[in-house]
Amino acid sequence: xxxxxxxxxxxxxxxxxxxxxxxxxxxxxxxxxxxxxxxxxxxxxxxxxxxxxxxxxxxxxxxxxxxxxxxxxxxxxxxxxxxxxxxxxxxxxxxxxxxxxxxxxxxxxxxxxxxxxxxxxxxxxxxxxxxxxxxxxxxxxxxxxxxxxxxxxxxxxxxxxxxxxxxxxxxxxxxxxxxxxxxxxxxxxxxxxxxxxxxxxxxxxxxxxxxxxxxxxxxxxxxxxxxxxxxxxxxxxxxxxxxxxxxxxxxxxxxxxxxxxxxxxxxxxxxxxxxxxxxxxxxxxxxxxxxxxxxxxxxxxxxxxxxxxxxxxxxxxxxxxxxxxxxxxxxxxxxxxxxxxxxxxxxxxxxxxxxxxxxxxxxxxxxxxxxxxxxxxxxxxxxxxxxxxxxxx
DNA sequence: TAATCGTGGCG
DNA sequence: TCGCCAAGATT
Numbered sequence: 518x519x520x521x522x523x524x525x526x527x528x529x530x531x532x533x534x535x536x537x538x539x540x541x542x543x544x545x546x547x548x549x550x551x552x553x554x555x556x557x558x559x560x561x562x563x564x565x566x567x568x569x570x571x572x573x574x575x576x577x578x579x580x581x582x583x584x585x586x587x588x589x590x591x592x593x594x595x596x597x598x599x600x601x602x603x604x605x606x607x608x609x610x611x612x613x614x615x616x617x618x619x620x621x622x623x624x625x626x627x628x629x630x631x632x633x634x635x636x637x638x639x640x641x642x643x644x645x646x647x648x649x650x651x652x653x654x655x656x657x658x659x660x661x662x663x664x665x666x667x668x669x670x671x672x673x674x675x676x677x678x679x680x681x682x683x684x685x686x687x688x689x690x691x692x693x694x695x696x697x698x699x700x701x702x703x704x705x706x707x708x709x710x711x712x713x714x715x716x717x718x719x720x721x722x723x724x725x726x727x728x729x730x731x732x733x734x735x736x737x738x739x740x741x742x743x744x745x746x747x748x749x750x751x752x753x754x755x756x757x758x759x760x761x762x763x764x765x766x767x768x769x770x771x772x773x774x775x776x777x778x779x780x781x782x783x784x785x786x787x788x789x790x791x792x793x794x795x796x797x798x799x800x801x802x803x804x805x806x807x808x809x810x811x812x813x814x815x816x817x818x819x820x821x822x823x824x825x826x827x828x829x830x831x832x833x834x835x836x837x838x839x840x841x842x843x844x845x846x847x848x849x850x851x852x853x854x855x856x857x858x859x860x861x862x863x864x865x866x867x868x869x870x871x872x873x874x875x876x877x878x879x880x881x882x883x884x885x886x887x888x889x890x891x892x893x894x895x896x897x898x899x900x901x902x903x904x905x906x907x908x909x910x
Numbered sequence: 911t912a913a914t915c916g917t918g919g920c921g
Numbered sequence: 922t923c924g925c926c927a928a929g930a931t932t
Contacts, residue, residue: 573928580918580927614916621930651930671928691911718928727926728921758925759913788915852923853916895917 518699527696529682531703532740540740541706541713547736548716553578553723556585558715563637563662564595567625570654571618578722584613596635598626607791607892616790621649639663652698661711668701669714670694673721678704679753680725680732680743688753761857767798768860768900769831770846771839773873777882779835780891784879788853793883794897797860798830816861819843831865836875839865847903851896858896862904 523529532540552558555578557569568588572581591609592598598606603623610619625647629637638644639662644655652670659665668674675688675697682700686693706713724735732744743749771779780793803826819827824841831839846862867873873882883891893901 570928575916575927575929577918577927612917614918615929617915617931618929649930653929657928669928672926673928715928722928755925760924790915851916853914855914 518695518702520703523696523699527684527686529684529696529700530742531682531700536740537704540704540737543736543740544716544720545706545709545712548712548719552716552719556582561662563639563658565589566658566662567637567650567654568622570657571622571649572613574618574654575615576613580613584610595626595629595637598623599630601626603791604892611892612895616792618649620790624648625650637662639665641665641667652694657714660705660714664710666705666707666710668698668705668710669718670698670701671718673718673725674701674714676727676753677717677721677725677737680749681737681741683743683746683748683752685754687756689756759855761852761855763857763859765800766858766860767800767827767863768794768849769796769798769827769841769863769865770904771796771831771835771837771865771867773867773882775882775884777884779837779876780881780883781877782879782881788856789894789896791892792894792897793891794894795900796831796835796880798827802830803827817845819845819863827863827865835877835880837873838868838871840868841865847907849896849899849903851899860896860900862900862907 520531523531531537557565560566569581569585572584572588588609591605592601601623603620606619606623607616610616628647629635632646633643637658638646639659641655641659644650644658645652650658654669656665656667656669657671659667660669672688675694678684678697678700679686679688684696684700686696688697704713720735720737725732725737730749732738732741732749735741735744738744741749743752769779773779779796781796782793783789783791785791803823819841820843824843827841828839831837831841842864844864846864848862849858849860851858851860876882888901
């Protein structure tokens with residue numbers, strides 16, 4: 518996309534070549550003086566940069582740092598990662614979120630070994646062919662590790678560019694990304710593309726921030742048309758998020774005679790795939806009067822009717838004869854990006870001489886001292902904590 | 911294209 | 922408390 522089209526189609530007035538050159542020098546000298554010291558900035562090894570870039574997707578730097586170090590200790594090379602068991606990979610990723618990233622990395626590592634002889638591809642086509650590497654990550658790895666003159670358009674870059682050029686396009690709409698990409702392609706420094714990309718990301722993360730933005734403090738203020746025109750509070754344009762859909766579950770806690778708990782491995786696809794939780798019953802699986810009673814407000818007891826239904830479901834799904842305690846032993850609220858879960862802790866007692874070895878394949882009896890060998894989502898860890906707090910008294 | 915996919919922090 | 926957001930990719 519050329520300058521004329523940017524102006525005609527999107528109302529973006531790009532600068533002349535002299536101003537672009539001055540901008541590059543300002544950005545890079547700021548970076549040389551003020552860049553953040555980060556673990557992945559001590560190397561240009563594409564394997565390590567790749568790990569960092571995947572972890573940094575939608576995740577803050579502070580959160581990533583300990584995971585990055587632990588990951589490289591566990592899987593020092595791409596061959597180690599390619600040969601790993603997926604459960605071991607998931608365990609290292611535990612708590613970081615967006616777990617499909619881990620599974621995609623596993624696939625991509627095998628691609629690197631099998632299709633590229635264990636050597637990371639050094640061009641954009643090869644990088645994008647790897648599972649989990651999209652346009653941003655390909656640009657980041659390409660520019661940082663191989664000096665490719667490719668922008669790395671993430672949320673930071675779009676916010677910075679939107680303010681610099683007063684871009685009236687919704688940064689949350691995927692179709693608008695190409696406009697920011699085109700602008701960045703004109704701006705990027707051809708001699709130091711990796712530093713240029715990281716510099717704009719650092720400026721976006723530390724100065725040109727979403728909130729508490731003070732444009733007068735920015736090294737780019739003289740280039741910033743939204744600052745000159747006093748319109749910065751309108752940029753970037755962002756549409757509203759859809760609120761998370763509410764769900765309500767009963768988390769059933771069953772302990773056998775040996776003190777082990779019934780746990781279930783979630784399906785291979787979808788939310789929290791392959792991770793372990795207590796058995797969860799969606800209250801919509803209860804009959805109409807049942808779940809309507811549970812939905813709106815917090816509950817403290819299950820009535821006889823509901824207890825009977827839960828017992829029936831547990832017998833049906835887990836082949837276990839149980840007696841449900843009607844008392845609710847605490848509740849947990851957990852918000853995902855698109856779902857909001859409310860969970861009620863329900864304790865179930867095994868009936869006398871119950872047979873416990875007919876549970877489904879995706880279920881296991883797990884003792885507390887074995888918990889560290891399994892991967893639990895944060896919502897499950899919250900359930901454990903809530904249960905301990907309740908039963909302490 | 912719009913929805914899906916986690917978690918932690920902040921105003 | 923709630924909505925927003927963070928170095929996005931996939932379908």
